[in-house]
Amino acid sequence: LGTATPLQHSKHQDAGSFDFIIAGGGTAGLALAARLTEDGTHSVLVLEAGLRPDTVALYQTPGADLQVPGSPIDWAFSTLPQPGLNGRQLIYNQGRCLGGSSSINGLAYTRGSSSIYNLWASLGNNGWSWEKVFPYFKKSTTFNPPSAKNVTAQDYDVSLYSDGPVQLAYPPYVYAYPGSEAFVESLSALGLPKVEDLNGGTNIGVKHEPFTMDNRYRRSSSYDSYYMQARDRPNLKVLEMSPVQQVILEKAGDTVVASGVVYTDYASGQTLNATAKKEVILSTGALKTPQLLMLSGIGPAETLEKVGVQPYVINENVGKNLQDHIYFSVIAEADPSISYSSLYQDYSKLQQATREYKEAKGPLTAPVGLAFGFEKISSDTLNSIGASALTALNRSDQAHVEYLYETIYYPNLPTPYYSSKEYNTSYVSFTAAILAPTSRGTVSALSNSLSDPPQIDPQYYTTPEDRALAIYSFKALRKLLAEFATHNFTIGPNNGEVAPGPNVQSDEEILDYIRETAAPVWHASGTCAMLPREKGGVVDEKLRLYGVQRLRVVDASVFPVIPDAHTMAPTYVVAEMAAGIIKGEYRS
Numbered sequence: 295l296g297t298a299t300p301l302q303h304s305k306h307q308d309a310g311s312f313d314f315i316i317a318g319g320g321t322a323g324l325a326l327a328a329r330l331t332e333d334g335t336h337s338v339l340v341l342e343a344g345l346r347p348d349t350v351a352l353y354q355t356p357g358a359d360l361q362v363p364g365s366p367i368d369w370a371f372s373t374l375p376q377p378g379l380n381g382r383q384l385i386y387n388q389g390r391c392l393g394g395s396s397s398i399n400g401l402a403y404t405r406g407s408s409s410i411y412n413l414w415a416s417l418g419n420n421g422w423s424w425e426k427v428f429p430y431f432k433k434s435t436t437f438n439p440p441s442a443k444n445v446t447a448q449d450y451d452v453s454l455y456s457d458g459p460v461q462l463a464y465p466p467y468v469y470a471y472p473g474s475e476a477f478v479e480s481l482s483a484l485g486l487p488k489v490e491d492l493n494g495g496t497n498i499g500v501k502h503e504p505f506t507m508d509n510r511y512r513r514s515s516s517y518d519s520y521y522m523q524a525r526d527r528p529n530l531k532v533l534e535m536s537p538v539q540q541v542i543l544e545k546a547g548d549t550v551v552a553s554g555v556v557y558t559d560y561a562s563g564q565t566l567n568a569t570a571k572k573e574v575i576l577s578t579g580a581l582k583t584p585q586l587l588m589l590s591g592i593g594p595a596e597t598l599e600k601v602g603v604q605p606y607v608i609n610e611n612v613g614k615n616l617q618d619h620i621y622f623s624v625i626a627e628a629d630p631s632i633s634y635s636s637l638y639q640d641y642s643k644l645q646q647a648t649r650e651y652k653e654a655k656g657p658l659t660a661p662v663g664l665a666f667g668f669e670k671i672s673s674d675t676l677n678s679i680g681a682s683a684l685t686a687l688n689r690s691d692q693a694h695v696e697y698l699y700e701t702i703y704y705p706n707l708p709t710p711y712y713s714s715k716e717y718n719t720s721y722v723s724f725t726a727a728i729l730a731p732t733s734r735g736t737v738s739a740l741s742n743s744l745s746d747p748p749q750i751d752p753q754y755y756t757t758p759e760d761r762a763l764a765i766y767s768f769k770a771l772r773k774l775l776a777e778f779a780t781h782n783f784t785i786g787p788n789n790g791e792v793a794p795g796p797n798v799q800s801d802e803e804i805l806d807y808i809r810e811t812a813a814p815v816w817h818a819s820g821t822c823a824m825l826p827r828e829k830g831g832v833v834d835e836k837l838r839l840y841g842v843q844r845l846r847v848v849d850a851s852v853f854p855v856i857p858d859a860h861t862m863a864p865t866y867v868v869a870e871m872a873a874g875i876i877k878g879e880y881r882s
């Protein structure tokens with residue numbers, strides 16, 4: 295690289311050199327760092343923009359999972375006004391701390407259908423079929439058996455887990471389980487089977503949710519799991535409050551090479567350079583990674599010109615292909631014995647629950663979402679509801695809708711359908727998420743500063759298929775509520791339904807309710823897709839960036855197609871796969 299042209303920022307003070315520099319100490323970043331440092335041959339620097347998660351002590355408490363978003367360890371982005379949501383802008387939470395979103399999320403652990411990974415492989419990604427990724431799912435997890443089997447649908451198949459860093463468990467909390475059990479029974483009555491385990495590649499059926507928590511019911515994020523096991527290694531350096539501002543690119547003839555990063559050290563107030571002897575790896579998440587690439591000179595020509603960044607590699611695919619799951623609820627008034635509502639209305643109850651939690655007991659051992667069911671809709675039905683594109687898109691062999699049981703009024707947003715809630719009234723929510731969205735959004739840069747948030751435009755419900763699945767699943771939620779009401783836990787007319795209520799009946803009324811109340815499931819992915827470049831790709835099957843040497847992306851950005859599941863486990867699998875690929879390439 296004798297004739298290299300340094301980027302504009304490369305004159306800052308040098309903070310040292312490392313074999314690998316990982317931007318972002320989140321879910322994937324810390325998992326990858328732990329794997330790359332385990333045999334002692336590579337030195338790794340992790341630069342994380344946020345703080346340690348225990349800055350917000352509640353982050354470890356499963357029952358406080360809705361209190362942590364919005365705290366200082368959340369980026370709390372917002373979307374552009376969404377045409378499919380009657381112009382609403384949504385707050386978009388993302389972890390801003392070590393552990394990233396695994397430190398603030400809902401703890402639900404799901405892998406999805408084998409067919410999704412087989413689809414990834416068939417799209418041009420050799421080595422990513424279910425058969426190939428499954429060992430890495432297994433390697434990353436340990437399942438802690440329930441101490442007492444209080445309820446049904448809390449089984450698991452021991453052969454699907456090993457002794458990996460991420461701890462999985464069911465909560466011991468039985469108080470809310472009569473409602474959760476009734477939900478499981480009600481979904482079974484609607485044709486969804488109770489299954490032993492959803493994590494073996496067949497993602498259809500009903501279960502109590504397994505959560506990423508240890509046997510004391512404390513959150514097991516990538517910080518608590520991978521990082522805690524690796525933190526004393528001399529070859530691992532992890533810096534918090536150190537946002538990466540830019541990847542340093544050098545040009546030698548036609549070749550562009552990543553040689554390090556520019557980052558800000560908030561503690562000292564300095565802007566520093568760090569050098570990567572082997573590679574720079576971006577793990578800043580599906581919303582920040584495309585923005586960081588753009589601000590480094592890699593992205594769509596028009597955006598780079600608009601924000602005034604020197605172009606290094608023009609790739610129109612950066613920031614495209616944004617996919618997400620979105621959900622909405624039918625909400626019912628419920629017997630207080632099965633609801634968490636009173637916990638947040640009566641602070642003496644919350645104090646009592648906090649005391650119990652210190653003994654690993656009580657309601658705070660469980661997140662507010664307790665059980666879920668995954669439905670694969672038949673091709674005939676997909677055709678009849680106007681979602682036939684899903685059969686043509688090779689997405690017929692997967693779960694299309696997820697049903698969730700939440701022990702509160704959820705989502706708790708002011709909307710035209712929000713009726714003010716009376717003190718001492720309790721609620722449960724029946725929630726549906728669309729798992730096979732055909733809408734695609736974008737992420738872009740608004741300015742040439744990473745301090746500005748990315749411009750997020752998910753385009754929810756902008757395709758007929760997404761709207762058809764939404765209306766279908768809303769009607770299923772009402773059937774589910776009617777079945778649930780036979781267990782005598784709901785209060786009042788219409789099976790206890792308080793939102794939207796009986797005035798909403800026609801498809802148009804249902805769609806309007808959904809548009810006014812839907813909230814993201816925060817599964818943003820796909821914005822630097824692992825695909826052939828001509829098919830929309832940003833990275834190849836080894837997660838290497840097209841057009842740049844020594845630069846990879848390892849986070850949820852690379853999913854070519856969003857799995858029919860919550861996205862934390864698939865993100866861990868991307869990190870584990872990346873570690874295997876990278877170690878293989880640099881074996882001495």
Ligand SMILES: Cc1cc2nc3c(=O)[nH]c(=O)nc-3n(C[C@H](O)[C@H](O)[C@H](O)COP(=O)(O)OP(=O)(O)OC[C@H]3O[C@@H](n4cnc5c(N)ncnc54)[C@H](O)[C@@H]3O)c2cc1C
Nearest residue numbers: 318320321322343394395399400401402538849850860862
């Ligand atoms: C509120 C919420 C609830 C969720 N619930 C669930 C659930 O129950 N189950 C499930 O499976 N999934 C859930 N998810 C989704 C899942 O957590 C994410 O898909 C997954 O964790 C994404 O991992 P990642 O590594 O791609 O990004 P992240 O884990 O978000 O990591 C990105 C990291 O990069 C850091 N960063 C960003 N920019 C910079 C920069 N310039 N320099 C340095 N660092 C930077 C961030 O601070 C962050 O730590 C939820 C997500 C959220 C936000």
